[in-house]
Amino acid sequence: TGGNIPDLPTVIMSPPSLQHQWMSEIQQYLRRAMFDVLPYICKYTARSQWWTMAWSKCQQPPIRHIILTTTNAAHDDAATVFVKDNRDSYGKPIASPRFERISPSTLFGRGYNVMFFDEAHCARKYDKVHIAARRLQERSHLMVAMTATPVTTKPTDLWIMGQLPGLPQFKDAAQLKNMI
Numbered sequence: 001t002g003g004n005i006p007d008l009p010t011v012i013m014s015p016p017s018l019q020h021q022w023m024s025e026i027q028q029y030l031r032r033a034m035f036d037v038l039p040y041i042c043k044y045t046a047r048s049q050w051w052t053m054a055w056s057k058c059q060q061p062p063i064r065h066i067i068l069t070t071t072n073a074a075h076d077d078a079a080t081v082f083v084k085d086n087r088d089s090y091g092k093p094i095a096s097p098r099f100e101r102i103s104p105s106t107l108f109g110r111g112y113n114v115m116f117f118d119e120a121h122c123a124r125k126y127d128k129v130h131i132a133a134r135r136l137q138e139r140s141h142l143m144v145a146m147t148a149t150p151v152t153t154k155p156t157d158l159w160i161m162g163q164l165p166g167l168p169q170f171k172d173a174a175q176l177k178n179m180i
Helices: 016-029 071-081 099-105 128-138 155-163 173-179
Strands: 010-014 036-040 065-070 112-118 140-146
Touching: 010 016, 010 071, 010 128, 016 036, 016 065, 065 071, 071 099, 071 128, 112 128, 128 140
Parallel strands: 010 065, 010 112, 036 065, 112 140
Antiparallel strands: none
């Protein structure tokens, strides 16, 4: 890119019900053929070759790649490469023994400039969507978490949401334990 912005793609994660809206808005507001928009959907087993097949057909440099993934696909990738939820990990992704071998064929095997998470309230509990969002945030230079839905049913929900963008004030698990 010749500047300070790394030549990395953007990833947009949203529930499946919003994929069409995202695609429509991308087509409406971005100049045609200036970006490669790559839907990342289905189960891991159905797209295990996605990175070699779809990715290799891109016409633009990586900074102009937009990966449009569903929360379901990200959840499935997370279930494939991270261990089952460990209550003591407080939503921090813990790599499975097969992480190194399999992660290159998942969302978690790459770096990103920006990770957008639409309907981020979907990750207000420690589950695979939360783990997927946190790992994508760790792999990104910037995360934008968006929601118009009230996220707090209890204080821990807000705490867990604060962990998503990697805010340092929400890293101390001892403070969360005191809330529970």
